[in-house]
Amino acid sequence: MRLLIMKLILGGFLMVFETISSFLETLSTGSGLWNPLVWGVIAIIAFFIAYILRGFGRKDFKSEKEKAKVFLSGNPELKKEDMHLKSSNVYWGFLESLKWVYNVLEKMHTGNVSDYILWFVVIMGILFIIIGVI
């Protein structure tokens, strides 16, 4: 009798475990797994923790005071419409430091249809050599 109860309990545990594991393995990628629902739960918990941490902040901070104002190295503050960063200025540093790459790329994109065909012939030649000869 006791054995039967033990078996039942064990079986129940196994069933629960199997359902949990099958629920977890929505997308097994061979060496890992990915479940958006579990991710969502964890993301909600993380937000909750962040919210709690936010509660520890100083209550007496006032945004109207002087210290919350914009400071642009002493220059006057711009109008709101002019403060929008234009898209060609975003990532300026990245583009500037990779200028040598972009110079090559710009040279590649000539916009002549003849050059497009030239690239096609080059790739075709490479594939000839790789497939036909090797």
Place this chain on the structure above:
Amino acid sequence: MSGMSKIVKTMTSVAFPLAMIYGLYIIAHGHLTPGGGFQGGAVVASACAMILVSFGSVWTVRKIKEKNLSVLESLGAIGFIGLGFFGLIFGSHFFKNILVGSKNIPIFNEIGQGMSNINTAGFIPLMNFAVGLKVIAGLFAIVLVMAYATRLKEGK
């Protein structure tokens, strides 16, 4: 282009029906001899292009509207696909040639005897006619519109 001399126009008027008949002959005998819808259509369309060259694009556009040509072209294509659907509905497969060997096409049975009977291929001559209509209308529309468009440039 506002048309060529009177000699050219007259000769075109004489040659146009002949070229037209030759093209239609190629379309009609597409299943027996080399030829077919596209080839015959191209011949007829070149006859039309001859008219276009000799009479000028302005005159031709006034006579024949490009819109009507595109309706004709659509009709040709619909005829071709419709014959395919005909095979699907009354036969077993899409493009099934259910008329082959049967004597159901009204006029065709009487033309030609024995080996040269024109009704030997079922759907194929009908499809040739559909394709021919499409090619005539399509090619002529292309040539017409191109001639008309380049004329506008010259006028500037």
Place this chain on the structure above:
Amino acid sequence: MLFNFPYIAVVLLILIGLATVIYKRNLIKIVIGITLIESGVNLFLITLAYRKDSIAPIFHGFTASKDNVPFMSLPVPHALTLTSIVIGVAVLALMLTFIIHLYRHYNTLDARKIGREEE
């Protein structure tokens, strides 16, 4: 050797066509190059169909006695060539239409001067 001449012609036509497309900057000449490649490919298909002493693959009056019947050349490549010609006509018409439009916009046929304006 004699039977290889068409294939040499095919390769030459395709190479000339490619060279035309690559080296010429005039749009009309680019189109001519494409039609050259196309005729090279068509010639290739037609050459495949050829058998020595063959006749055209059409309905003819020969009966089933196998001795006197000449070979037919292969009909399938002929069909392929015809289809490819039809497609070629459509492509050519479209390309020439584009060229007419481009000439109206830019007043030139030089590929280096087309489509370079700032928006």
Place this chain on the structure above:
Amino acid sequence: MNISDIVFHSPALIVAIPLLGAFLTPLVAKINDKLRNIFAILIALITSVLVAILANDVFSNGIRTYVFGGGEPLVNNSYAIRILFEVDGMNAFMAIIASILTVVAIIYSWTFLKNHTGQDKYYTLILLMIAGMFGMILTGDMFNFFVFLEITSIASCALIAFYTNKGKAIDAGFKYIVISSIGALFILFAIGILYSQYNALNMAVLANSISFSFLDKIALALLISGLAMKAGIVPMHMWLPDAYGRAPSSVTLLLVGATQASLYGIFRITLSIFGKAFNTTGTVLKSATLTGDELIMVSSYPNVISIGWILIILAILTMIIGVLMALKQSNLKRLIAFAALAEIGYMLLGIGVRFASKYSEIVKMNNQEYIQIGFHGYDISALTGSIFHIINDALDIGLLFLVAGAIYIATKETSLNKLGGLARNMKYTTVFFIIGLIAVSGLPPMNGFASKLIIYESTFQLNPIIGIIAILASILLLAVFVKVLHSAFLGPKIPNLKDVKEVPKSMLFAMGIIACIIIIFGLFPNIVIDNIIQPAVNAITNHEAYIRGVFNGI
């Protein structure tokens, strides 16, 4: 006509109905403009219902062949002279993608092209392009593939140049037609080479009788390079930003589908027609007396591993160059076009990894030396990720292009420099853009993450550096779209964009369809993979089943 008849005829009807609709459109348009639009939507809906029926049948019952004109696929069990459509899991999968894009594009163009002239021809061409796309996807015949390729490219070229008042649009159309006609001519040349050796154009018959002579290898090189150019692989990609950027957004959506149909061509040709070399595994006796098939198996196969590596290199170039160029663009549609290029790189990467993971080694058994040919374990997962990414890319990039079109309709601006603060007026569009952003840059929980995760992991097992490059490209992709989000949607209101209104409902509806599919795919990737992707992978890796589809019981 009952349901089994419809299933039986569906491969032909999927192509025939859009074709018939295309030529009926000019006649319907004579009656009424609204009727024409409804007619086009109806045609698209009928086609996609047929695709759903066909796909359901193929996924459960296996390969389905349809012979045009009736009769058996082979005459006297040897000559394959009839044109046939052969639909296996991969074809059905691609057809599902194409049908989603079709319906969305046609619904979207209802208001997108309002007040434009030439709409009759627009709908004709778009239905023609759809017919060509479905034909390319479903066909089982090499020459038919070429014909549908040309139909698709001619129709799409005319559509790219839809804005005939802009010189650049016509220029893009001209470039695309030059590129696609030359690519297609070389494909035709390769088809001629294959025909000259095997007297067959049927893909399954070719796959059965291929013997890997030198000419076959030449044909393989021609086919891969021609289709790669049509699919926009770097360095043959330069037409792609022009074409995608200048075409109307609804056309761009279909162009994505056409590009992927070309990519599908690479898959089909390498894995099915040349499948003996690219799929075969097994052990062969290594001794001096090799005969027949075994000799062919060892000696004359093309070097699959080096083909795989060249594809991987091209894929890495595609990802890096696409994403670097996207970072610099300031024209919105051009930027998304370069991002689409980077996405194409991921799909090519998956298939390249599969080829590169092939190995052949000498093993000793029973005192005899055997040559063992096989794949490392991660090849199937790489291919799964690659195929899963095809549908994800179509949805994500498609959604972004639709958003770009909506911005254009609302503001008449294409340059990002003149945009800003649109989120204040266009709430729904902003939400759709954020969904697209998350999906395309491979962030959880959207669908892009699921497929990219599989690709990263399998790639990492082949070579860690490639995996890292793939992740890096994905991060840069995120940077690209964060830039768009910042400069177009966030920030203060720009003075001359103060009275921007939300786009009409039909466009929102079209974007909403894709966004819903993205979210569903993202939340339940397992269901998608089990039901759609896995049959496609099984079908494309099993060239023998593809051959048996035509050689019925022989």
